[in-house]
Amino acid sequence: MPENRKKHQLVILRLGHRIPRDVRVTTHVCLTARALGADGVIVADTSDKQLVDTINRVTARFGGSFDVETGKPWRSAINDWKKSGGKVIHLTAYGIPLPRIIGRIRRSAANKLVVVGSEKVPGEVFHLADWNVSVTNQPISEVSALGIFLDWYYGHRRLERIFPDAKLRIIPTERGKRITKA
Amino acid sequence: MPENRKKHQLVILRLGHRIPRDVRVTTHVCLTARALGADGVIVADTSDKQLVDTINRVTARFGGSFDVETGKPWRSAINDWKKSGGKVIHLTAYGIPLPRIIGRIRRSAANKLVVVGSEKVPGEVFHLADWNVSVTNQPISEVSALGIFLDWYYGHRRLERIFPDAKLRIIPTERGKRITKA
Numbered sequence: 001m002p003e004n005r006k007k008h009q010l011v012i013l014r015l016g017h018r019i020p021r022d023v024r025v026t027t028h029v030c031l032t033a034r035a036l037g038a039d040g041v042i043v044a045d046t047s048d049k050q051l052v053d054t055i056n057r058v059t060a061r062f063g064g065s066f067d068v069e070t071g072k073p074w075r076s077a078i079n080d081w082k083k084s085g086g087k088v089i090h091l092t093a094y095g096i097p098l099p100r101i102i103g104r105i106r107r108s109a110a111n112k113l114v115v116v117g118s119e120k121v122p123g124e125v126f127h128l129a130d131w132n133v134s135v136t137n138q139p140i141s142e143v144s145a146l147g148i149f150l151d152w153y154y155g156h157r158r159l160e161r162i163f164p165d166a167k168l169r170i171i172p173t174e175r176g177k178r179i180t181k182a
Numbered sequence: 183m184p185e186n187r188k189k190h191q192l193v194i195l196r197l198g199h200r201i202p203r204d205v206r207v208t209t210h211v212c213l214t215a216r217a218l219g220a221d222g223v224i225v226a227d228t229s230d231k232q233l234v235d236t237i238n239r240v241t242a243r244f245g246g247s248f249d250v251e252t253g254k255p256w257r258s259a260i261n262d263w264k265k266s267g268g269k270v271i272h273l274t275a276y277g278i279p280l281p282r283i284i285g286r287i288r289r290s291a292a293n294k295l296v297v298v299g300s301e302k303v304p305g306e307v308f309h310l311a312d313w314n315v316s317v318t319n320q321p322i323s324e325v326s327a328l329g330i331f332l333d334w335y336y337g338h339r340r341l342e343r344i345f346p347d348a349k350l351r352i353i354p355t356e357r358g359k360r361i362t363k364a
Binding site (some may be wrong): 021025027031032035036064093095096097099125126127132135137138139140141143147151159160169170171172174175176178 | 203206207209210211213216218231235239244275276277278279280281282305308309314316317318319320321322323325326327328329330333338340341342343344345351352353354355356357358359360361
């Protein structure tokens, strides 16, 4: 049994990715998901091999396992997740504030799909989601909303995680840059 | 004395903003800073009137006060801050993990300048900063690093804040979108 086997999975579903407009922001979504300990990202509807390569290179160098899939239609991604017993969280400024709902979400043992949009999210997503969750009820970035959500979901305990199988490891330091090769 | 007067200020310094490449990510930095309760953003070296207008429109509609300044040289921004007694925090994957250092930062009563870069940050910044802080020691986004830092800095208590003088207010709801006009 692999050491990093987990009881349940948490995957991000990124909606509304357009090339080239969203490439950088979607990259930030993927890096945030990986750094905070999510298991992978599905980029809906748009295939983007370059994005997959970029993120896979980061994972190969800095360790851990992280899956990136692109091009799956968003509705099937959500419906397949629900059919297999998973729960769906949609991050939106219109949802229930994170502090009020995180306890309920964390008590659920189901696999979690965390949906983040870009500018326009289809209204149907609000109804397909098990939980619509707001990280502040203000206009915010989906990147920081995701980061804060994951930090709370993992109980503020994933910020010093050591990733297995890393080729490069950053050594925390007060001044400057220290990095070791494995 | 205005109701929202604060004992000390927290302002973000955004480095390396290039037009058009960084416009969206810098906008995400500004929205994150405002939503989480920071007092303003300085975008270093590059004047960007459109960005200022975009963020000022959000503040006019959704309330609170939030200052956006662009074009100030980064070195003077940092040095002026320090000369007036403020402390400088630099968010970098190479720094000391947030959980180990946040207590010390929060105990300081000085005004805080939180520096976030884009791709390349001048080495001098690591030495000018009072604290180099990492939000994970992994490649991450400056947008989510800033969001998580601010959430911790404000004791995880700014996610349900009501902004004064809002023209529009989002009403948290389980499904769909509810918004009221003041």
